[in-house]
Amino acid sequence: MTSKTYIVEHLDDELGPWSELEYITIAKESHEAGSKFCLSSVPPALELPAVLTAVPGFTADGSSVETLYAEDKARVCLLDPSATKELSPEDGEIFDVFLFGGILGDDPPRDRTSELRKKGFQGRRLGPIQMTTDTAVRVTRMIVQSKIPLDQISYIDNPELVVNKNESTEMPFRYVKGEDGQPIMPKGMVELIKRDSEKGFADLF
Numbered sequence: 001m002t003s004k005t006y007i008v009e010h011l012d013d014e015l016g017p018w019s020e021l022e023y024i025t026i027a028k029e030s031h032e033a034g035s036k037f038c039l040s041s042v043p044p045a046l047e048l049p050a051v052l053t054a055v056p057g058f059t060a061d062g063s064s065v066e067t068l069y070a071e072d073k074a075r076v077c078l079l080d081p082s083a084t085k086e087l088s089p090e091d092g093e094i095f096d097v098f099l100f101g102g103i104l105g106d107d108p109p110r111d112r113t114s115e116l117r118k119k120g121f122q123g124r125r126l127g128p129i130q131m132t133t134d135t136a137v138r139v140t141r142m143i144v145q146s147k148i149p150l151d152q153i154s155y156i157d158n159p160e161l162v163v164n165k166n167e168s169t170e171m172p173f174r175y176v177k178g179e180d181g182q183p184i185m186p187k188g189m190v191e192l193i194k195r196d197s198e199k200g201f202a203d204l205f
């Protein structure tokens with residue numbers, strides 16, 4: 001497996017608990033795969049959690065990716081839900097840097113990836129369905145490092161999480177199916193979603 005660099009360009013002013021769990025997972029999995037993870041465009045006032053900055057190989061940069069790779073744009077592949085070409089194992093020979101939008105998924109998708117598309121990087125799609133950012137990085141790694149074609153990866157779409165005996169919530173995203181048959185999510189995410197959903201339900205009464 002050749003080493004790659006995964007960059008998430010942080011596009012929000014804050015870093016909420018969902019993004020924090022996603023970034024920690026991306027950092028750990030990238031390190032385990034012998035690759036680097038960089039969070040770019042980090043606003044100077046944003047203090048990153050120690051549990052994230054402590055992951056070996058993780059780096060944060062205040063500069064945007066277009067500054068970091070100004071002379072080397074051809075090395076960078078933007079993972080773009082609107083790209084016309086799907087990512088393939090061969091792209092691992094063309095690119096060594098893979099760029100993702102640091103945005104939470106939304107339903108319907110608002111296409112905030114367009115902020116990165118404007119910067120002129122080559123784009124590749126991971127199929128027609130919106131993934132969470134950590135899933136998009138996981139799938140990219142499986143394709144370009146483990147050389148598994150996009151259509152041979154097992155997915156779970158729109159999983160239903162049971163919040164309590166009366167309520168469940170549907171996650172409107174595509175996830176990779178784990179060995180246990182469950183969608184792969186960051187550690188702590190199921191509990192966070194349940195807490196947030198219960199808060200949401202509580203607000204209704």
Ligand SMILES: C[S@@+](CC[C@H](N)C(=O)[O-])C[C@H]1O[C@@H](n2cnc3c(N)ncnc32)[C@H](O)[C@@H]1O
Pocket residue numbers: 078079080081082099100101102103104105106108109110111112113114124125126127128129130131132133136
């Ligand atoms: C949660 S998604 C955000 C999608 C979002 N609705 C938007 O406004 O673009 C975060 C990032 O994951 C990557 N991503 C997610 N699903 C993808 C797909 N099907 N194809 C390519 N990239 C994807 C993109 O880099 C995207 O910016």
